[in-house]
Amino acid sequence: MRDKVIYSSPNFDPKVFLSWVHKDMSAADLEAGALTLKTDLKGRTQQKKLLVKENFDCFVSCKTTIDDIESKLRQIEEDPEGAGTAHLYSVTLKISGVANRCGIRSSQDLGDEQPRDNPLTVSCQQPHPRPVSSHTLSPTCGCPSTAKHPAPTVALSSVFFLLQQAFVLKLYCL
Secondary structure (H helix, E strand, O other): OHHHHOOOOOOOOHHHHHHHHOOOOOHHHHHHHHHHHHHHHHHHHHHHHHHHHHOHHHHHHHHHHHHHHHHHHHHHHHOOOOOOHHHHHHHHHHHHHHHHHOOOOOHHHHOOOOOOOOHHHHHHHOOOOOOOOHHHHHHHHOOOOOOOOOOOOOOHHHHHHHHHHHHHHHHHOO
16 A cells, blocks of 8 residues: 555555545546646646657757767876876876885875975975976976866875975986
8 A cells, every 4th residue: 555655656646645544525526636646747848849859959959068068078097198097197107106115205194394304305395497498398297177086095285295395306407
């Protein structure tokens, strides 16, 4: 019985539902109400069809726009020049590895302590008067406007700190 009364159930029976909800109504009134509901449903279905027919161009335009956006996002992710977030993540891991091999500690490891105890860190934090062209940094800086993959577990400040260290190391070693 419960299955026939719950409207979301596959065994839903509208007559049982109406007879259970409207116990005090006569059968003729229930049948008249059912006919009214069927007529109303047909009218609404026709309205929906008309609405879709009138706005079909809009639906097609939205679908085309969505497909274009998905295509562009796919191109960004698969770009061999390094604009995708997967490439950025792998570059960040490589930079972290180089920094660890050089003895540079991330700001996450340091806490409130200033990173001045390591001579390499001290030299990395001092500005070096070397000219830097934009194409030197472009492969690492080619980032998308939004990330599609979950961010790595490393804190964002730590990543920025490591990127700064890597840039300075790269310039220092030129």
